[in-house]
Amino acid sequence: MLRVSKLTDYGTVILARMALSPAATYSAASLAQQVKLPTSTVSKLLKIMSRSGLLDSSRGKQGGYTLAKPPQDISLAEVIEVLEGPVGITQCSRQSGLCQIESHCAIRQQWLGVNGMIHKALQQVSLETLLQPSTSIGQPASQEPSAGMEPSVSKEPVTLNEYSSLNL
């Protein structure tokens, strides 16, 4: 139904919490307490994200998890891919050969294009972006951006408000 899984959602909540102190080490238990989710669930997510390189981990006393990269370098696209596989708006966007009508589908390529658009959008929202207090997405920005401008990619922090002015 065109949505990320609840666990992915939780994953972003956890990462956003960690991004508040990007260099700190967090145990699964303490994080669970902070985001008010069951420890078992938080632990499961942390393990997956650690395994895939999004987090560093250390065992034993004083152990825990740390962001492997600065918050501005971790995108929603990356988190989603780690927790639920490649972003694919249609089945054939993720893997070809599964859909029975793929070979004569008139609009597969166009769906792939839509997929690319969404993926690109998710790539440009970072953990840092998530923590911005701005909320007025979808409302016209005060300043009209120049048409066809190239957005800053991961170099400059981009707020969601800026996206709302991109006419998408």
Added chain:
Amino acid sequence: MLRVSKLTDYGTVILARMALSPAATYSAASLAQQVKLPTSTVSKLLKIMSRSGLLDSSRGKQGGYTLAKPPQDISLAEVIEVLEGPVGITQCSRQSGLCQIESHCAIRQQWLGVNGMIHKALQQVSLETLLQPSTSIGQPASQEPSAGMEPSVSKEPVTLNEYSSLNL
């Protein structure tokens, strides 16, 4: 897993087929044959889309389904909403009160913003857009009249290629 359901996908395939002759009336059986999908499945989809106003229907001999609006006025967002409910990238984007941490979630508003971005993107892709032969979203244009899956591009009015230049 951030994807539309297979049935939604099929729905767009059916609608795109109908959009080739926007004023024509199609029976479920004939459409099923044309898009090479089971009649029962196609019929199910047509009924849903008809009930929700996307299609007009008539019974009896010579009956069938017709697009209720011109192809350029039917967007992917509309089709998705008809077939799987409101676009909600997170659970709380569709309906509030379901997520246990909603009340103290630090990033809910930002997810709502992402949701709005995606929704807006889907609103701007119409059936007409889907039928454009352009395919290489996010890639440089090239011209090719191939029948295969190689990217081909035209300079038609509103193509997905143009979206790919919208910085999303």
Added chain:
DNA sequence: TCATATAGGACTATAATGGTACTGTATAAA
């Protein structure tokens, strides 16, 4: 050593999805 904390699976219950079948109703044409 021992308490702590992660690593890696296994497991179960629930929900969503995909696909099909069946009964009912309206309509055009013979």
Added chain:
DNA sequence: TTTATACAGTACCATTATAGTCCTATATGA
């Protein structure tokens, strides 16, 4: 009026995906 056609509505079930939990193993610092 009869009949074949085609949509309307809904129920059903098999499969898959998701969410959540639990258990054992391993590493580490005090």
